[in-house]
Amino acid sequence: MLFDTHCHLDDERLNGDEAAVLKKAEEFGVITMVTIGTDEKTSAAAAEIAARHPGKIYHTVGAHPSDVDRFGETELAEIEKLAGETKPKAIGEIGLDYYHDSNRQKQVVVFERMITLAKELSLPLVIHDRDAHEDIYRVLAAKATGLKILMHCYSAGAEFVDRFKELGCVFSIAGPVTFKNGQSLRDAVSKIPLDRLVVETDSPYLTPEPKRGKRNEPAYVKYTAEKVAEVKGISFEELADKTTQNAKKFFNI
Numbered sequence: 357m358l359f360d361t362h363c364h365l366d367d368e369r370l371n372g373d374e375a376a377v378l379k380k381a382e383e384f385g386v387i388t389m390v391t392i393g394t395d396e397k398t399s400a401a402a403a404e405i406a407a408r409h410p411g412k413i414y415h416t417v418g419a420h421p422s423d424v425d426r427f428g429e430t431e432l433a434e435i436e437k438l439a440g441e442t443k444p445k446a447i448g449e450i451g452l453d454y455y456h457d458s459n460r461q462k463q464v465v466v467f468e469r470m471i472t473l474a475k476e477l478s479l480p481l482v483i484h485d486r487d488a489h490e491d492i493y494r495v496l497a498a499k500a501t502g503l504k505i506l507m508h509c510y511s512a513g514a515e516f517v518d519r520f521k522e523l524g525c526v527f528s529i530a531g532p533v534t535f536k537n538g539q540s541l542r543d544a545v546s547k548i549p550l551d552r553l554v555v556e557t558d559s560p561y562l563t564p565e566p567k568r569g570k571r572n573e574p575a576y577v578k579y580t581a582e583k584v585a586e587v588k589g590i591s592f593e594e595l596a597d598k599t600t601q602n603a604k605k606f607f608n609i
């Protein structure tokens with residue numbers, strides 16, 4: 357049994373096809389998933405999807421760093437309201453994205469405000485970190501003590517594993533671990549303790565091999581899990597069991 361810790365089931369590439377997507381996930385052994393909010397609209401949509409599938413799909417409420425230019429007080433207040441009212445399993449995705457061109461200062465302000473929200477609600481964090489490892493580490497070390505932290509689509513390489521481990525982070529591994537050019541991620545996976553590992557699709561993005569080029573969906577977390585098991589030198593069954601247990605513990609399920 358597998359647990360996809362990060363998917364975007366509200367995305368138009370998946371949401372018209374919900375029954376088929378879930379059936380295929382089940383056929384691939386993917387029983388539980390967390391659908392992720394990135395702003396006030398997708399967080400509300402994620403909450404509705406989770407409400408339709410209790411015990412199977414859970415959701416988060418978040419404010420994605422790439423969207424900060426659009427976030428005013430109204431949008432942020434709406435996100436806070438959804439977080440308080442829809443019983444999300446975490447606040448996220450939140451964080452910093454220095455790859456896309458949006459206001460970095462404002463990203464930090466929104467990121468810190470979301471960490472404060474998570475503290476008020478005693479919820480874990482789901483972190484988006486793209487080309488911003490040092491600043492992510494700095495903000496988390498300063499502001500997020502005492503909170504559970506999941507590094508979504510971990511990409512900071514083996515050299516950051518120890519530092520994020522010290523903060524108590526869980527590391528979520530996505531499709532790039534299966535890519536030909538994914539060696540630095542595979543090196544990181546070798547260093548991450550088994551009790552800190554979970555797997556995700558980030559669907560509809562980041563489709564793993566051998567489906568690369570097609571739409572991603574939760575079923576395909578199986579390919580990522582198979583590769584992670586190979587890197588760790590353990591059986592697929594053990595990896596699936598461990599990562600599912602870790603994910604349930606992290607999200608309090």
Ligand SMILES: [Zn+2]
Pocket residue numbers: 362364392449558
């Ligand atoms: Zn995502």
